[in-house]
Amino acid sequence: MPHPAELLFPRRKERFEDRRREDASRKLLDEFFDHPTLLTVSRLVTQGQFEAIDYPISTGKEGGVFRATAGDGFRAVKIYRVGNAVFRRIPLHALEELRREASEGNFRRLIYGWTRREHTILRRLRAAGVRVPEPYGYLRNVLVMEFIGAGGLAAPLLQEAVVADPDAFYDELVLELKRMTVEARLVHGDLSPYNVLLLEDRPILIDVAQAVEATHPAARGLLERDVTNFARYFRRLGVEVTSEELFEAIGGPSVGPQEA
């Protein structure tokens, strides 16, 4: 709908269109940076986590990832929306763990718990030697982590990248997933070419908040789903692999409730 003033001043139409575009992008930013989130960001700046947020690398329904500048380089800052968020992602097993936050019926607290969970899981994965971004700090709905990229540009998603040597890449990914199941005893639970970054032809796993303990009753089913998706992806690249083979290769049989 044209603004009434546009009809009165037709020659200024372009200016009004610029304004509308500006409004749209301001709205997008407003959705991330509500007042409490701005305060959180400024607290993190005071803590010395980073100096400034540069621009969004990716914005989605539930959150956004921004590049930030720190004294010694860049950071990736993941901000979960709290305002009118459509948060369908928290799976049951994670809700069990965030029981206290969830039962308070306070959505904001639940998102804070989810952010903390992503930080904790990244730490566990790093400790086990899995290639994931190093987590630095977190506060409320904001997570600060290692910026994965080169020359200030974020690394591409596997989904958007061309894999030079699919067989070698398969071996690399198997190694990471095996470390994840066998050493970290976690199952990713949302594994796809959309949650793997490609840096110098090697994989880096991201988006781990929904990961589940390998001994959880739901873990086996989640791993089978992850593996089926990825085996299909590799077959499209010409790597001959069945879901069963991939499952075996990454230590899948060790996943599931511990027998008494």
Ligand SMILES: Nc1ncnc2c1ncn2[C@@H]1O[C@H](COP(=O)(O)OP(=O)(O)OP(=O)(O)O)[C@@H](O)[C@H]1O
């Ligand atoms: N540490 C990082 N360094 C560089 N880029 C990153 C980093 N973490 C995430 N990204 C970029 O941000 C995007 C979204 O990150 P992530 O998958 O963790 O969030 P998400 O909750 O799945 O968001 P979406 O719903 O938009 O996919 C990624 O696809 C990737 O392009």
Ligand SMILES: [Mg+2]
């Ligand atoms: Mg993702």
